[in-house]
Amino acid sequence: xxxxxxxxxxxxxxxxxxxxxxxxxxxxxxxxxxxxxxxxxxxxxxxxxxxxxxxxxxxxxxxxxxxxxxxxxxxxxxxxxxxxxxxxxxxxxxxxxxxxxxxxxxxxxxxxxxxxxxxxxxxxxxxxxxxxxxxxxxxxxxxxxxxxxxxxxxxxxxxxxxxxxxxxxxxxxxxxxxxxxxxxxxxxxxxxxxxxxxxxxxxxxxxxxxxxxxxxxxxxxxxxxxxxxxxxxxxxxxxxxxxxxxxxxxxxxxxxxxxxxxxxxxxxxxxxxxxxxxxxxxxxxxxxxxxxxxxxxxxxxxxxxxxxxxxxxxxxxxxxxxxxxxxxxxxxxxxxxxxxxxxxxxxxxxxxxxxxxxxxxxxxxxxxxxxxxxxxxxxxxxxxxxxxxxxxxxxxxxxxxxxxxxx
Numbered sequence: 001x002x003x004x005x006x007x008x009x010x011x012x013x014x015x016x017x018x019x020x021x022x023x024x025x026x027x028x029x030x031x032x033x034x035x036x037x038x039x040x041x042x043x044x045x046x047x048x049x050x051x052x053x054x055x056x057x058x059x060x061x062x063x064x065x066x067x068x069x070x071x072x073x074x075x076x077x078x079x080x081x082x083x084x085x086x087x088x089x090x091x092x093x094x095x096x097x098x099x100x101x102x103x104x105x106x107x108x109x110x111x112x113x114x115x116x117x118x119x120x121x122x123x124x125x126x127x128x129x130x131x132x133x134x135x136x137x138x139x140x141x142x143x144x145x146x147x148x149x150x151x152x153x154x155x156x157x158x159x160x161x162x163x164x165x166x167x168x169x170x171x172x173x174x175x176x177x178x179x180x181x182x183x184x185x186x187x188x189x190x191x192x193x194x195x196x197x198x199x200x201x202x203x204x205x206x207x208x209x210x211x212x213x214x215x216x217x218x219x220x221x222x223x224x225x226x227x228x229x230x231x232x233x234x235x236x237x238x239x240x241x242x243x244x245x246x247x248x249x250x251x252x253x254x255x256x257x258x259x260x261x262x263x264x265x266x267x268x269x270x271x272x273x274x275x276x277x278x279x280x281x282x283x284x285x286x287x288x289x290x291x292x293x294x295x296x297x298x299x300x301x302x303x304x305x306x307x308x309x310x311x312x313x314x315x316x317x318x319x320x321x322x323x324x325x326x327x328x329x330x331x332x333x334x335x336x337x338x339x340x341x342x343x344x345x346x347x348x349x350x351x352x353x354x355x356x357x358x359x360x361x362x363x364x365x366x367x368x369x370x371x372x373x374x375x376x377x378x379x380x381x382x383x384x385x386x387x388x389x390x391x392x393x394x395x396x397x398x399x400x401x402x403x404x405x406x407x
Contacts, residue, residue: 002388003181003226004174005033007084012108013053015043017158018090018124018167023048025089025170026056032174039063039079039108041095065107080115087177088112090124090167093135099147100138120148120180122173127163150176175222175244182392184228185399191229192264192275192327193221194282194316196236198254202308203293210283214238216332216358216369216387217281221246223391227399229277234260236282254284254313261316265323275327276402280317283334288313318350328402333357343374354401356394373397 009029013022022038029036038053038061050061060069062079080086088095088108095109099121104110112119121142129135130152143149151168168176195217201207214235221233222243231246234257242248249264251257261278268275290309297306321329329352333343343357359370359381371382371390382393 002032002174002178003183004029004178007033007181008035008037008082009177010079010083010086010111011036011038011053012086012088012091012112013038013040013044013048014088014090014092014095014108015041015046016090016092016124017047019044019047021167021170022089023052023056025173026053028170028174029177030057032178035059037062037079037083039111041106041108043092062107065110080111080117083115083117085118085120085177085180086112086115087120087122087173089122089173091121093123093125093129093132093138096121096123096135096138096142100141100145118148118180120150120177122150122167123152123165124167125152125165126157126159127161127165130163130165148180150180172244179226179245182226182228183396185396186224186277187228189224189229189276189402190268190273191221191224191231191277191279192234192261192268193217193224193231193279194234194236194257194261194284195221196238196240197283198236198257198285198313199252200254200285200288200313201252201292202289203295203297205296208285208287208289209237210285212236212238212283214240215367216391217279218243219387219391220279220281220394222388223395224277224279226392227395232264234264234282254288254316257282257284258314258316258319261320265320265327269325274325276405277330277398278317278320278327279330279332279398280320281332282316284316285313287311315350317352321350321352328353328398330398331355339372340374340379343372347374347376354398375401 011026013019026036036057037059040063053061098109099112104113153166153168154164155166156162157166196214197210197212199207199209218240221231225231225243225245233246233248235250249260251260265275287310290311317331331350331352333346339357343355347355355374357372359372368384368386369390370384373380382390
């Protein structure tokens, strides 16, 4: 379940080659739980037919402000009144110019002017059109009028050029809309978070790691960002997509993760913008090989295995918790037995106010999970759900625990 679930979205499609992405977007919005009503400009129908959207959404598609299917003849009123938001994707340079000037000469532009619900635009145009001073003036005017713009992105364009103006991918637009509807319980807060495994090299081709996929940590980073926080994510080697609006720093070893976390905290303190919340989700290796071989260790004919001595890695969570003016610290624990007892032991040893324990040790790589939240006096069980849903529930639990910022 996302913040988009149950919402009625009017998806406006204006003329542009990115209109083909709007078909995928309609499907992604439905998968997120939204009900989608498509309204197209006449120009948009030259790129994608109305039958495509009607088949995808199961709803009639509207293109004409004089559409006889609306009994009172006022489609621009009727279609917007039931909507939770109007999303224009793609929003062409021409359509944005119309909105900036309050012009309405077709159903979609009239519907936007007559709306009572929020309006969100996903711009899409050639890079020179986006960079044109007239477009930038229109962008500033639209934002000043309270219209939300998501994107554009930089990349390869249909014209063969590369630059800013490319429409965000459908999954990114859905993620942005999810953030738009989410309660901003962490508004203005700064969050530092670790995720994924660490990798401790033995030689140039071998190393010690674990099965962490990073999915839970990335879901929490996304949930914090959607809740209004400024998020920095320090990640071990994973194949996860960086959540929109999250600053990501990639590391490999536990020592690198420790050093990066320390540097981020020091810099934030020096800039008088301290981190409010530290969430240690990463599955950090407790030990690393005492010696690193610069060359690949060869297998011998005798079949004897190399002797690997180990040295202990720094304890990132404990070191953060011990800092002067430490942020509110949340730890994670993956246990194979005695979950609550071992979790409470870790809570005490790390001297932190909150610990989240995975229920069951076979959670690595899964898309769902169960969590147990432990503090000094109580425990709260979050039943099995998707990691994105658990992340939202966890953020909602953490937010009221944060101390007020000093005036």
